[in-house]
Amino acid sequence: xxPITAEPxxxxxxxxxxxxxxxxxxxxxxxxxxxxxxRLGSGAGATDVVSGRRVELVRxxxxxxxxxRIGARDVWVVRVVR
Numbered sequence: 001x002x003p004i005t006a007e008p009x010x011x012x013x014x015x016x017x018x019x020x021x022x023x024x025x026x027x028x029x030x031x032x033x034x035x036x037x038x039r040l041g042s043g044a045g046a047t048d049v050v051s052g053r054r055v056e057l058v059r060x061x062x063x064x065x066x067x068x069r070i071g072a073r074d075v076w077v078v079r080v081v082r
Contacts (some may be wrong), residue, residue, distance in 0.1 A: 013027070024079075028072060031072050033072055039060075043082065045065070046079065048077070056068070
């Protein structure tokens with residue numbers, strides 16, 4: 001099972017490790033804005049790289065889940081700290 005997954009269909013996720021931090025790239029390939037849920041292996045805090053705003057992390061079924069909205073055909077870049 002992949003360490004990071006994203007929902008709904010049409011949303012793709014990729015990540016890069018940078019020391020103890022992780023950069024998460026969430027792509028919305030759809031034609032409409034969507035609410036995305038990204039299941040992370042771990043994370044203590046998250047910040048939107050573009051806006052500098054804190055990103056909501058919740059615990060669900062023993063996993064850390066990052067929640068946010070992504071515009072149509074847009075990308076969301078988030079720095080996740082362990």
